[in-house]
Amino acid sequence: MKRVAILGSTGSIGQNTLEVLALHPDRFEVFALGAKQRDDLLLEQCLRFQPRYAMLSDAAAAARLRAALQACGSSTEVMQGDAAHTQLAAAAETDIVMAAIVGAAGLASSLAAAHAGKRVLLANKESLVVAGDLFMQAMRQGGGELIPIDSEHSAILQSLPDDRAHWADTVRDMTLTASGGPFRQLDPAALHDITPDQACAHPNWSMGRKISVDSATMMNKALEVIEAHHLFGMPAEKIRVLIHPQSIVHSMVGYRDGSVVAQLGAPDMRTPIAYGLAYPQRMASGASWLDLARIGRLDFEQPDPQRFPGLGLAYAALSMPVGACAVLNAANEQAVSAFLQGRIRFTEIYRVNAETLQDVDVGRVHGLDDLFDLDARARARAQFHIDALVA
Ligand SMILES: NC(=O)C1=CN([C@@H]2O[C@H](COP(=O)(O)OP(=O)(O)OC[C@H]3O[C@@H](n4cnc5c(N)ncnc54)[C@H](OP(=O)(O)O)[C@@H]3O)[C@@H](O)[C@H]2O)C=CC1
Ligand SMILES: CC(=O)[C@@H](O)[C@H](O)COP(=O)(O)O
Numbered sequence: 001m002k003r004v005a006i007l008g009s010t011g012s013i014g015q016n017t018l019e020v021l022a023l024h025p026d027r028f029e030v031f032a033l034g035a036k037q038r039d040d041l042l043l044e045q046c047l048r049f050q051p052r053y054a055m056l057s058d059a060a061a062a063a064r065l066r067a068a069l070q071a072c073g074s075s076t077e078v079m080q081g082d083a084a085h086t087q088l089a090a091a092a093e094t095d096i097v098m099a100a101i102v103g104a105a106g107l108a109s110s111l112a113a114a115h116a117g118k119r120v121l122l123a124n125k126e127s128l129v130v131a132g133d134l135f136m137q138a139m140r141q142g143g144g145e146l147i148p149i150d151s152e153h154s155a156i157l158q159s160l161p162d163d164r165a166h167w168a169d170t171v172r173d174m175t176l177t178a179s180g181g182p183f184r185q186l187d188p189a190a191l192h193d194i195t196p197d198q199a200c201a202h203p204n205w206s207m208g209r210k211i212s213v214d215s216a217t218m219m220n221k222a223l224e225v226i227e228a229h230h231l232f233g234m235p236a237e238k239i240r241v242l243i244h245p246q247s248i249v250h251s252m253v254g255y256r257d258g259s260v261v262a263q264l265g266a267p268d269m270r271t272p273i274a275y276g277l278a279y280p281q282r283m284a285s286g287a288s289w290l291d292l293a294r295i296g297r298l299d300f301e302q303p304d305p306q307r308f309p310g311l312g313l314a315y316a317a318l319s320m321p322v323g324a325c326a327v328l329n330a331a332n333e334q335a336v337s338a339f340l341q342g343r344i345r346f347t348e349i350y351r352v353n354a355e356t357l358q359d360v361d362v363g364r365v366h367g368l369d370d371l372f373d374l375d376a377r378a379r380a381r382a383q384f385h386i387d388a389l390v391a
């Protein structure tokens with residue numbers, strides 16, 4: 001029986017993870033569930049899955065959850081604060097950590113799991129974007145297993161040889177597929193007036209609002225290029241992006257002999273989640289079967305750099321000193337948040353990201369403290385650009 005801690009259990013990935021775990025009560029125990037503030041949903045999850053611990057970052061929400069669980073006679077213990085996530089990610093009883101907090105806020109707990117030698121199921125791509133080398137080093141030192149949950153990176157892992165020693169000498173390149181989001185064919189002039197709800201209406205996936213906006217700008221793919229660079233040790237120039245509107249081919253690996261190996265499936269996150277939980281075996285996920293006859297055709301096209309300028313920022317940041325990717329991530333989190341609050345326009349997200357990346361002096365990054373400092377400076381600078389746009 002493997003004990004699983006889900007950090008971000010109330011989100012889209014967290015809920016999908018619980019759906020997969022519910023199919024396999026004989027193999028997995030839900031040990032801990034954590035979120036930020038949604039105590040109502042976390043209460044439902046606790047009553048259904050009866051974890052040993054539940055944690056919320058927000059103190060008032062944690063107090064409400066504690067009272068509600070006590071009233072129901074539940075034995076789940078409620079912990080509060082960011083430190084609870086870090087503590088339970090590294091707890092001796094935890095075998096598997098699903099890192100599904102959104103944004104750089106997930107870094108401390110995923111790093112704690114890495115240091116503690118856990119099997120880390122990494123949905124929180126921002127951990128690798130902000131702290132790629134440090135994170136990979138922590139995984140190596142901790143001796144655990146890192147399994148990507150992001151659909152593209154799961155596809156690449158499934159398309160690579162089992163023996164990592166052969167990756168460098170056999171692989172020619174990697175291609176990340178991108179849906180192109182909701183505005184792939186929209187008149188570029190109309191992008192100016194896009195609303196948050198329009199940007200969050202992804203054509204193929206149901207996801208949280210932050211990643212949905214990232215898909216619409218293709219900053220999601222920019223973050224994923226950086227993520228692939230760190231996960232698979234692949235130089236940026238060998239990581240390509242190809243638009244594939246159906247989201248059926250989840251990504252592919254090109255080999256020196258001319259073969260291209262890809263992973264296909266219905267667009268359903270339960271598949272990569274089940275893959276990560278059962279690895280190296282396979283188990284049922286509850287995802288629907290892929291019916292290629294019904295789909296009929298698969299399309300591919302090059303991304304248009306005019307329509308999706310954000311994608312180029314990944315390659316720019318990877319060519320800059322270590323820390324530039326953390327700057328880009330921080331700027332993007334601030335810009336997306338400002339867009340979702342109606343403060344800036346959709347098209348201004350790119351502007352804030354590009355200007356912040358250009359402005360912030362990365363300096364020398366020696367460790368995590370430097371990265372946190374850089375993240376704070378980049379957010380302040382991005383906020384300056386946002387305020388200038390609003391004024
Ligand atoms: N959704 C998807 O299909 C995919 C997501 N990912 C990645 O997975 C991660 C999660 O995405 P998604 O599930 O869509 O996001 P959601 O917005 O749906 O969920 C985010 C989760 O994180 C919690 N959370 C947010 N901030 C904090 C914090 N400071 N401390 C503790 N918990 C916090 C939220 O709690 P609360 O509800 O209380 O606010 C919620 O449980 C992201 O990094 C995303 O890029 C990658 C591939 C696909
Ligand atoms: C499901 C998943 O992994 C998302 O990251 C997805 O890739 C988003 O779709 P886009 O291809 O539009 O970014």
Ligand SMILES: [Mn+2]
Nearest residue numbers: 150151152224
């Ligand atoms: Mn993805």
